[in-house]
Amino acid sequence: MRYLIITAVFTLLAYFPWAYAQDAPAENTTARQSVNPASANAQREGVDKGELYVVGRNEGKNKEDFVFRMGERIHIKATGDVAGRLKTELEKTGASRSPILLFDGIKMANLPSAISQLDNGNMLRFSFYLERNPALKESREAWDMLFKSKDEYVMPIEVGIAVGSELPLVVQSAYPFFFYLAPASEILATVSGALLILFVAYYLIVNKTNMLKDQDTGYYSLGKSQMAFWGLMVVLAFVGIWILTGTMEYIPQQVLILLGISGATGLSAVLIGNSKKSGTEDEMTRIRAEEQNLKELKEKNPAGFSTDNENQLTVLSQKITELSHQLGNQARRTRPRGFWREICDDGNGVSFHRLQVVIWTLVLGMVFVGYVADGMSIPEFPETLLILMGISNLTYLGFKIPEKS
Structure with a gap:
């Protein structure tokens, strides 16, 4: 059994570096990137004008509001011309009415989604429930591709959205967007x-x-x-x-x-x-x-x-x-x-x-x-x-x- 014990020790040692390099999600994002408050405000104003952005929790006032995990729901708002273009695509006859969320250019297939119109139809809100459906091959492959492309479990992600011929559109965020499956310690x-x-x-x-x-x-x-x-x-x-x-x-x-x-x-x-x-x-x-x-x-x-x-x-x-x-x-x-x-x-x-x-x-x-x-x-x-x-x-x-x- 000593060979099994040696194998176990080496396996555990292989996981300790990345485990201790990642603390709680909030700490991880803080360590990765410090944001100047003035530039954050300017970026937030640009997002308001940018017409397609991630809605953080608690009105998106803190960096931690843009750290999402599996099992949570992410909201994306579209305004102005972008909202109009997406709405036109959604209303096309025979076109797919299902928006697609992209993480680092990877289509996260089969995510439960919903679309709502705000401000008398001048603004669209897309809602995606972040889940991996192991029973569906497309869902498994998309999440597997994403996880294998990252060296850490708290992942900096570039968010995108696609609807019909409008693909892909980059979604902005007031603070860097992070996704994680579970805390590294867990x-x-x-x-x-x-x-x-x-x-x-x-x-x-x-x-x-x-x-x-x-x-x-x-x-x-x-x-x-x-x-x-x-x-x-x-x-x-x-x-x-x-x-x-x-x-x-x-x-x-x-x-x-x-x-x-x-x-x-x-x-x-x-x-x-x-x-x-x-x-x-x-x-x-x-x-x-x-x-x-x-x-x-x-x-x-x-x-x-x-x-x-x-x-x-x-x-x-x-x-x-x-x-x-x-x-x-x-x-x-x-x-x-x-x-x-x-x-x-x-x-x-x-x-x-x-x-x-x-x-x-x-x-x-x-x-x-x-x-x-x-x-x-x-x-x-x-x-x-x-x-x-x-x-x-x-x-x-x-x-x-x-x-x-």
């Missing part, structure tokens, strides 16, 4: 807590239960160990994202295939083990029957019992001893070799086909954790990686057939 606590639960749970499963051991050999099963690893990873990722975003995260088809590969590998390994045991027992029964027939023949006619028959009886006795040794391995294994050694050992020492499965599982596991922590979504692995994982597991199962019991 994200750090959730990621760290999930990793801690993963390692503790896996450690307890390995050391306090027999769930990952082959019933016949008493050794740890590589197939079962891989299945438990991915099962815990997906469950913790799902729960962690739900805690941070309040949404039921979409589990991609590729991850389901990965779970299927690990589950099928564990099941196949058990079936191969049972088949080998059954075959050994059947062979033992057959050889004992032959031995018994020869012994009866020797008792009935000792003088006619040839040298060849005697040699055959000796060979059968030796074979029975070997098979008994194989079937009794579990009872004699009083000195465990350790978890890592047992999942990588094929009976003749550490084997490459087993080690390859372990390495790829750990590599994809680290990629999985990094993607979830960075993008707040469960990754969609490329098909080539899944094929590679499938080939590695099939190779392991193929070499398991002739392995020693």
Whole structure:
């Protein structure tokens, strides 16, 4: 388990720099950019004349009023000529009446929106509810693209809006506009807590239960160990994202295939083990029957019992001893070799086909954790990686057939 602990330490250390570089959202915006009050007033006057601007909370008097998070509603006002152009687009026959919000040029698809007219129709107010809908591919991809393009969780954003042919229009803001998913401390606590639960749970499963051991050999099963690893990873990722975003995260088809590969590998390994045991027992029964027939023949006619028959009886006795040794391995294994050694050992020492499965599982596991922590979504692995994982597991199962019991 020391390798798992070392991996956990390095993973946590990778997240500490960005976590401590980001304090509370308000502090972050203060540290990033100080605004001269005079220039802010001039900018606010320019916004009033600029005809398209973000409406901050509490009348937008402070920088913190322009820091928004997931689950909040953002309002954008359009006045003057811009309002007229947008209104014309909205009233066109056959035109889409749904405005589109843009963050850094990325269309944030499928956001719930509303449009209201103010000042006798001379002013328009667009309202967007900031949410990520994991059930819709366009919404997932838009948010994933935005999160992956940023190195921090409190993100400076350039806001835009599009309606029909009027796209994109840059939306001004009296103060720099920031968006964040959750406070950095909350994200750090959730990621760290999930990793801690993963390692503790896996450690307890390995050391306090027999769930990952082959019933016949008493050794740890590589197939079962891989299945438990991915099962815990997906469950913790799902729960962690739900805690941070309040949404039921979409589990991609590729991850389901990965779970299927690990589950099928564990099941196949058990079936191969049972088949080998059954075959050994059947062979033992057959050889004992032959031995018994020869012994009866020797008792009935000792003088006619040839040298060849005697040699055959000796060979059968030796074979029975070997098979008994194989079937009794579990009872004699009083000195465990350790978890890592047992999942990588094929009976003749550490084997490459087993080690390859372990390495790829750990590599994809680290990629999985990094993607979830960075993008707040469960990754969609490329098909080539899944094929590679499938080939590695099939190779392991193929070499398991002739392995020693």
